Amino acid sequence: MSRAVRFDQYGDVDVLRIEDVEPPRPAADQVLVEVVAAGINPGEISIRTGLLHDRWPATFPSGEGSDFAGRVVEVGGSVTGFAVGDEVLGWSDRRSSHADHVVVPADHLTHKPLALDWIRAGAFSWPG
Numbered sequence: 713m714s715r716a717v718r719f720d721q722y723g724d725v726d727v728l729r730i731e732d733v734e735p736p737r738p739a740a741d742q743v744l745v746e747v748v749a750a751g752i753n754p755g756e757i758s759i760r761t762g763l764l765h766d767r768w769p770a771t772f773p774s775g776e777g778s779d780f781a782g783r784v785v786e787v788g789g790s791v792t793g794f795a796v797g798d799e800v801l802g803w804s805d806r807r808s809s810h811a812d813h814v815v816v817p818a819d820h821l822t823h824k825p826l827a828l829d830w831i832r833a834g835a836f837s838w839p840g
């Protein structure tokens with residue numbers, strides 16, 4: 713089992729809850745990452761509170777988070793450049809990084825520099 717942050721309605725932090733969920737499975741072009749650290753930015757807060765509903769409406773239940781860092785635990789069959797155990801950072805465009813595990817396309821990842829600690833890597837907003 714895995715855990716993920718979810719919310720069922722727009723609101724402040726009190727709408728958030730942690731749920732037990734099945735770990736996601738990667739498709740052929742995706743990578744499954746065990747999240748070590750995840751960031752949050754003002755845009756995500758605005759999505760959760762409904763301030764950006766017209767541009768990025770939430771479908772409920774919704775997850776939260778885009779930026780993360782962690783370790784690869786599984787790669788899809790067509791993925792090259794990443795292997796189980798690799799330390800990576802990246803982003804999810806599916807509001808799903810506030811979880812134990814996240815699955816993303818391989819092109820949403822880069823290898824974590826050794827000198828970069830987990831906290832900074834998880835908050836590093838790097839879309840492409």
